[in-house]
Amino acid sequence: MRPGALGAVVILLLIWLVLYPNLFVLGDSLREGAEWTVENYRRFAESSSEREALWNSVWISAASVLFSGLIGVPLAFLFTRYSFPGRSILGGLVALPVLLPPLVGVIAFLFLYGESGFVARTVQGLLGLDRPPWRLTGPWAILLVHSYTMYVYFYLFTSAALARLDGGYAEAAAALGASRFTTLRRVTLPMLAPALAGAGLLVFMTSMGSFSAPYIFGGGFRVLSTQIYVSKLNGDLAIAAVETVILAGVSIAFLAMLQYYEARRIYTGAGKGAVGAGAAAKQGRGTTTLLGVLAWSLTILLLLPHATVLLVSFVPEGTWTTQLFPPTYSAENYVNLFSRPEMLTPIVNSFQMATIATAANVVLAFLAAYLLVRRQFRGKAILGALVILPWALPGTVLAMALATTFNADQPLAGRFLLVGTFAILPLAYFIRNIPLVTRAALTSFRQFDPALEEASASLGASWTTTMRRVALPLVLPGLAAGALLAFVTALGEFVASILLYTQRTRPISIAILSQLREFDFGGAAAYGVFLIALMALVFMLGYGKVSGTPGT
Amino acid sequence: MSGGAMTRSRLTIAALIAALVAGCSPSDGRQVLVVYSPHGPDLLRTFEERFETQNPDVDVQWLDMGSQEVLDRVRSERANPQADVWFGGPSQLFHAAAEEGLLQAFSPTWSSQVADYSDEQDRYQGVYLTPLIIAYNSEVVDSAAAPQDWDDFLDERWTDEILIRDPVASGTMRTLFGMVIQRSVRETGATDGGFDWLRQLDARTREYVLNPTLLYQKLSRREGLVTLWDMPDIEALRATTDYPIDYLYASSGTPLVEDAIAVVNGSANPELAGRFVEFIGEEGEVLLAAREFYRLPARTDIPVDSLPPELRRARDLIVPEPIDWQLLHERGPEWMRYWDENVRAG
Numbered sequence: 001m002r003p004g005a006l007g008a009v010v011i012l013l014l015i016w017l018v019l020y021p022n023l024f025v026l027g028d029s030l031r032e033g034a035e036w037t038v039e040n041y042r043r044f045a046e047s048s049s050e051r052e053a054l055w056n057s058v059w060i061s062a063a064s065v066l067f068s069g070l071i072g073v074p075l076a077f078l079f080t081r082y083s084f085p086g087r088s089i090l091g092g093l094v095a096l097p098v099l100l101p102p103l104v105g106v107i108a109f110l111f112l113y114g115e116s117g118f119v120a121r122t123v124q125g126l127l128g129l130d131r132p133p134w135r136l137t138g139p140w141a142i143l144l145v146h147s148y149t150m151y152v153y154f155y156l157f158t159s160a161a162l163a164r165l166d167g168g169y170a171e172a173a174a175a176l177g178a179s180r181f182t183t184l185r186r187v188t189l190p191m192l193a194p195a196l197a198g199a200g201l202l203v204f205m206t207s208m209g210s211f212s213a214p215y216i217f218g219g220g221f222r223v224l225s226t227q228i229y230v231s232k233l234n235g236d237l238a239i240a241a242v243e244t245v246i247l248a249g250v251s252i253a254f255l256a257m258l259q260y261y262e263a264r265r266i267y268t269g270a271g272k273g274a275v276g277a278g279a280a281a282k283q284g285r286g287t288t289t290l291l292g293v294l295a296w297s298l299t300i301l302l303l304l305p306h307a308t309v310l311l312v313s314f315v316p317e318g319t320w321t322t323q324l325f326p327p328t329y330s331a332e333n334y335v336n337l338f339s340r341p342e343m344l345t346p347i348v349n350s351f352q353m354a355t356i357a358t359a360a361n362v363v364l365a366f367l368a369a370y371l372l373v374r375r376q377f378r379g380k381a382i383l384g385a386l387v388i389l390p391w392a393l394p395g396t397v398l399a400m401a402l403a404t405t406f407n408a409d410q411p412l413a414g415r416f417l418l419v420g421t422f423a424i425l426p427l428a429y430f431i432r433n434i435p436l437v438t439r440a441a442l443t444s445f446r447q448f449d450p451a452l453e454e455a456s457a458s459l460g461a462s463w464t465t466t467m468r469r470v471a472l473p474l475v476l477p478g479l480a481a482g483a484l485l486a487f488v489t490a491l492g493e494f495v496a497s498i499l500l501y502t503q504r505t506r507p508i509s510i511a512i513l514s515q516l517r518e519f520d521f522g523g524a525a526a527y528g529v530f531l532i533a534l535m536a537l538v539f540m541l542g543y544g545k546v547s548g549t550p551g552t
Numbered sequence: 553m554s555g556g557a558m559t560r561s562r563l564t565i566a567a568l569i570a571a572l573v574a575g576c577s578p579s580d581g582r583q584v585l586v587v588y589s590p591h592g593p594d595l596l597r598t599f600e601e602r603f604e605t606q607n608p609d610v611d612v613q614w615l616d617m618g619s620q621e622v623l624d625r626v627r628s629e630r631a632n633p634q635a636d637v638w639f640g641g642p643s644q645l646f647h648a649a650a651e652e653g654l655l656q657a658f659s660p661t662w663s664s665q666v667a668d669y670s671d672e673q674d675r676y677q678g679v680y681l682t683p684l685i686i687a688y689n690s691e692v693v694d695s696a697a698a699p700q701d702w703d704d705f706l707d708e709r710w711t712d713e714i715l716i717r718d719p720v721a722s723g724t725m726r727t728l729f730g731m732v733i734q735r736s737v738r739e740t741g742a743t744d745g746g747f748d749w750l751r752q753l754d755a756r757t758r759e760y761v762l763n764p765t766l767l768y769q770k771l772s773r774r775e776g777l778v779t780l781w782d783m784p785d786i787e788a789l790r791a792t793t794d795y796p797i798d799y800l801y802a803s804s805g806t807p808l809v810e811d812a813i814a815v816v817n818g819s820a821n822p823e824l825a826g827r828f829v830e831f832i833g834e835e836g837e838v839l840l841a842a843r844e845f846y847r848l849p850a851r852t853d854i855p856v857d858s859l860p861p862e863l864r865r866a867r868d869l870i871v872p873e874p875i876d877w878q879l880l881h882e883r884g885p886e887w888m889r890y891w892d893e894n895v896r897a898g
Contacts, residue, residue, distance in 0.1 A: 049893045110766075116773035132775075137759070216762050220897050230720050230892060233620050234885055235627075235648065317793060400628070407632040420634045499625075502634055503586060503613040514593065514616050516765050 007377045010368055014386040016414055017431055021401035022248070022393060028404075029241035040238045044246065053222035053243075058250060060142055060214075060223060061207035067147035068203045069196070072154025075298070080162040084292035090299045091159070092540060096532075098152040098485065100305060101492030103512050104528030106212050107521065108305035109136065109145055111312055118308065141217035146207050148302075153199040153206075157443070160481050161195035164447050194262065194446055198439045201258050201391065205435075208251050209394030211495055224250075225394055244397045251392035259384065306532060313525035333526035346511035347530065353422075353507065354490035357429035361437040362483050369441035370471065374450060391435040395428075395495030402428055403499060420502050428496040433486035440482025444475040488535045582611035585824050588626065588816075589639040590619040590723075594788075595845045596639075602840075603831055610824060618763070619645055619723040626654050626816060633818035636825040639679075639832065642723040643669065643810040644730075646676035647881045656817040660830040665851040669810040676814035678850040679833055680841065683783045683870055684728050684807045690798040693777050701803045702732070705778070706752045714753070715776035717767050718760045719888065724782050724809060726888060730880045731807045731873055733887050743887070751895050760896070772796055782809070787846035787862055801866070805873030810850065 032039055044050045079091035100108065111117050115132040123133045136144075169191065173183040189196075214223045224247040231240035313333055315326040337343050368387050372380065390398065406418035406427075418424045452474070456466040494509035501510050508531055515524035585603075589596055593616055600612040617625070619641025626638060626649060638646070638655070649655050655675040662677075663670060669678025686705075688698040699705050705714060719725035729750060736746030758776045761767040764785060771779055772795040786799045813832055815825040831837060835854065841847040843860045848867075856864060 047893065116770070116775050216766075220760065232624055233720055234889055234892075235623075236885075236889070237627075403628050404631075407629075417632065419629065419632050499628065503615055516763065521765070521769070 004377045006367065007371050007375070007379055007383060010364070010371065011379050011383050011386065013364075014383070014389075014434075017427070018386055018389050018434070020414060021405035022397070024404045025241055025244055025397060025401050028237065029245045032238060040242045043239060044242045049222060050227065050243070053224050053227045054246060054250070056139070056222055057208055057224040057247065060139060060146070061204045063143055064146040064150060064207040065200045065203045067143060068151040069154050069200065071147055072151035072199065073158050073196070075151070075155050076158035076162060078291065078295060078298075080159050082287075082291050084288050084295060086292070086296065090295050093299050094302050095152055095156060096306060096536065097149050097302060098156075098488060100149060100309075101494070101509060101512065101528060101531055103212060103494060103509060103516065104309055104492075104524065104531070105149060105305060106145070106216050107312070107516070107524065107528075108308045109148075110216070112305055112308045113144070137217055139218075139221055142210075142213050142221065142223075145213040145217060146203075146210065148305075150203045150206055153202045154196070156481060156485065157195040157199040158192060160440075160478055161192050161443065161447070164444075164477070165191055194443050197258055197262050198443055201255065201388075202436065202439070204254055205251055205391035208247060208392075209396075209495070211394070211396070225396070228394075228396060244394075244400075247394060248392050248397060252389070255385075255388055255392055259388070309525045309528045309532065312521055313529045315522045315525075317520055317522050333520075333522040336523060337526045337530065343511065343527075346506045346508045347534070349505055350491050350507040350509075351534075353426045353429060353505070354487050354493075356426040357433065357490050358437075358483055358487040360426075360430045361433050361486050362479060364434065365437035365441040365482065366472070366475065366479060368438050369445045369475070370467070372442060373445040374453070387438040388435050390431050390433075395432060395493070396499065398431060399428060399496040399499035402431075402496075419500070422505055424500050425497060425505050425507065428500055429486075429490035429493055432493070432496060433489060436489070437479070437482040437486050440478045440485075441475055444478030445471075447478075448474045491535060492531060582609055583821060583824060584611050584613055585637065585821060585828060586635045587612060587614040587637045587639050587828070588622045588635045589614055589616060590622060591640045591845075592616060592788075595841065595847075598840070598844065599832065599837065602837070603828060606831070607827070612828070614639075618721055620721050620726075623649055627652070630654060630818075633816050633820075635816045636819040636821050637813065637828050638816055639813045639828075640811055642682075642727050643671075643676065643678060643812045644727070644877065644881050644884055645723050646812045646814055647671065647877075648885075649814070650675035651881075654817050656815045656819065656822060656825075658815045658822075658826045658829055660826070660833050662830075662833045662835075662851060665853045666833070668852075669850045670812070676812040677829065677833065678810040679813050679838070680784075680811040680847040681850050682724070682809040682811050683801065683848065683866055684724065684731075684809065685781060685783045685786065685799040685801055686778065687771065687781045687786050687797055687799040688778045689771055689774055689796055691796040692774060695798065695800055698798075698800060699778055700800070702780075703804070705780070706749070706756065710778055711756045712758045713777040714757045715767055715770055715779045716753075716757050716760050717764060717779070717781065718762060720892060721763075725780070726884060727807055727809045727875075727880070728780055729891065730884050730887065731875060733883075734876055734879065737879070747890070747895055750891060754895055754897055757897075768793075768795055768797065783866060784846040784848075801869045801871075804871065806870045807873045807875055808848075808870070810877070811847070 029040055030036055030038065075094055079087060079094065097105075109117075113119050113136050115135045117136070120132045120134060120136075123129075124131075127133065165188070169187050170183050173187045174180075178186065209225055210223075211225045211229065214221060215226050215229070218226065224243055228240050228243045228247070231237075231243060311326070314329040314331065316328055316330050316332050365387075368383060371377070372384055372387075393401070402424060403419055406416055406424065408415050409417045418427065453466050453470055456470045457463075461469065492509055493507065494513075497507050497509055498513070501507060508527060512524045512527045512531075515521075515527060587596070596614045596616060600614060603612050604610060615635075622638055622641055623645045626633070626635060629635070638649070646655065650671055650673070657674045658677075659674045660677060663674060666678045669681070670676060686699050686702075699707070699710065704710075717725050719729050732749050733743050733746035736743055736749070739745070759770070761770060764781075767779060767781070768789055770776060781799070783799065786797060789795055789797060813829050815822060815829060819825045833851065835851070838847075838849045838851055838854060839858055842849055842854075842863055846860070846862055848863050849859075856867060859867070
């Protein structure tokens with residue numbers, strides 16, 4: 001297909017699904033009744049609490065990027081570059097926090113690190129204090145939750161890039177007399193730049209849109225995402241729209257900055273063919289033991305919230321109050337989960353919707369990444385911005401935009417009645433995950449040499465054959481990593497779901513919310529364990545595929 | 553990747569998709585009635601079963617969420633309403649919705665019995681009255697030591713021991729805060745005294761809690777010792793869990809929140825929705841709600857001796873706090889905004 005035509009189709013699709021609905025939100029922010037006005041923006045600018053929320057959102061997000069990177073990148077090096085017993089199992093396990101669904105994760109943190117949680121109680125008991133030693137509240141608590149749940153982006157992106165990185169460069173650097181540190185600084189890190197930038201972007205956007213962590217742990221600490229919620233509940237929809245537009249504006253600015261930076265640094269490797277030779281460094285036996293102990297302790301620390309969810313899932317409702325450990329255990333919560341057919345339906349629903357959305361994501365991401373990396377055509381910059389735009393739009397914004405756009409049948413205006421139908425949630429999941437999957441595909445495309453495709457074409461292969469036999473297998477590890485992340489994200493998606501679900505399409509996250517409303521922590525935890533197990537299964541299947549060497 | 557593996561994985565995917573599609577169960581042909589409600593699954597499940605027994609051709613489906621969230625959702629779905637009935641939540645939320653044209657007038661046969669608690673234009677009807685109470689951790693605080701009245705919360709000894717359900721999201725707490733401001737307006741003609749009271753409360757407050765579940769959890773785990781909440785939820789909690797939580801009625805006055813029901817404007821089945829509203833207010837159903845879920849009936853013709861002991865006790869102990877609902881409808885949102893911006897500690 002001609003790149004121009006393919007590009008036009010992809011761009012139009014994205015404009016319709018990503019840009020168009022958000023123009024409705026922008027319109028709302030500029031209107032008071034039927035009149036066009038900037039009055040709402042003036043109200044925003046004059047309110048000290050709004051300005052404070054804006055500033056808090058920005059610095060919390062920047063700090064989340066920093067801390068997530070500081071955890072995720074060293075972990076990736078530890079698990080891809082060094083060998084010790086249990087490396088491959090642990091390497092998979094430390095990716096698990098991404099499988100902690102938003103609500104369940106927050107509950108786990110509460111039971112674990114909250115002021116009446118397990119850790120606080122233990123410390124309090126050991127030191128003989130009459131008050132809990134700390135309170136899980138304020139900006140530090142938000143940062144803790146953010147870095148804990150988001151380092152996985154850095155970890156996965158860096159691991160994938162390290163696995164693809166040609167060891168030859170490091171060898172060459174070493175042969176030329178560079179020290180280990182110089183090699184790291186001058187060769188390895190620059191080669192990782194696209195992956196680091198991608199992960200940084202994901203963390204920044206996720207933090208900007210993050211809702212449950214600041215809402216539950218913020219303790220009066222205002223950020224824009226919670227302000228939107230408050231304004232909406234107060235019925236002040238115009239201010240909510242302004243806050244939404246500002247939030248999107250900051251994210252888009254960050255995005256533009258990153259894209260500018262990325263455009264100036266492109267590294268491709270034309271290697272000697274031994275892909276994935278970022279092999280384990282030489283190390284002594286003492287180092288191996290030390291690293292093993294370190295890796296195991298880190299893994300245990302990172303998996304504590306999962307253990308907590310598991311523990312809570314065996315606690316019968318309303319029995320665990322001030323004791324260090326639950327007084328009784330039973331499988332009651334699991335029996336409830338499986339004995340009520342209506343409690344299984346959400347699981348089926350989520351599975352269906354996530355599958356459909358992810359399949360669409362893979363197709364779109366492959367085409368978009370191919371166009372962006374390999375082709376020159378008019379509108380390329382627009383395409384680049386469009387595939388990234390959904391990350392700049394918090395889930396609530398996307399959901400509201402979809403709800404206002406697709407609630408009427410006006411085919412000529414590009415509007416269809418999707419609200420209240422099955423299609424709306426898969427559509428939302430699909431749109432939310434476009435950047436994630438596309439970034440993964442982009443990173444892969446950038447790291448292999450176009451000469452391979454050219455070779456295929458010069459040997460007489462058609463475009464489709466080249467794509468299928470050469471490009472797809474090479475891109476597959478990265479694309480699969482992105483798709484898996486997208487799938488598990490969609491499986492536990494909460495923020496957009498809560499606005500768009502209907503009784504018939506109730507996803508798992510909404511079922512968990514209902515359990516929580518019913519004071520049933522155990523039931524919610526049982527759902528959480530089921531979800532984590534399901535996600536872990538999918539993830540392990542895929543992780544083997546991702547870490548395995550691609551076909552040549 | 554070998555050819556065999558490829559075929560196998562394709563087969564797996566095909567089987568997976570087939571299984572997923574099969575999982576889509578078609579509607580069983582019954583007429584669907586969608587109810588949005590904050591009343592909780594236990595109460596909703598009970599009424600779902602009873603209504604479906606009376607109307608075998610109807611499939612009642614409910615979505616359980618906070619009352620403020622129901623309003624938000626009904627608002628968002630204005631162009632294409634998904635709900636038929638909105639069941640539960642303080643009447644000021646219903647009033648706001650009615651003023652925005654989101655509700656449809658309907659007059660059940662029992663409407664004259666709840667006239668005091670309903671909309672003049674019949675856009676919503678009061679069904680239950682929810683007394684707001686003082687709740688405390690009964691392992692640490694005994695009933696004599698607990699705050700006996702709202703003003704006692706400002707006492708030094710409760711510093712950092714008060715938990716409060718986030719009033720922004722909670723219709724119940726909005727009513728309570730509204731009562732405080734109204735007292736000030738009644739006594740001094742201005743809101744200043746009320747906000748000053750709330751500022752002192754804020755200074756003693758340990759935490760604004762996200763949802764009722766967390767509130768009970770934190771209260772029973774002694775993260776805080778006292779809270780302001782509603783009677784039916786605490787009674788239900790005492791009946792179904794071991795949480796050490798007890799409550800008492802404030803001596804100076806108890807606000808009774810009017811808990812309403814309405815037909816959503818644009819409902820796909822307005823006739824059926826009306827039938828459900830009629831059903832919920834029937835004497836038998838109201839008594840069931842009273843006995844099993846501690847809901848105090850709004851209907852004035854329900855004989856007191858048919859109520860369960862907890863509710864008879866409530867009727868004896870409660871000193872009703874006069875509330876100007878009209879004023880609360882008009883100024884409530886503005887007060888909450890002011891509170892959020894200027895009173896709540898940042």
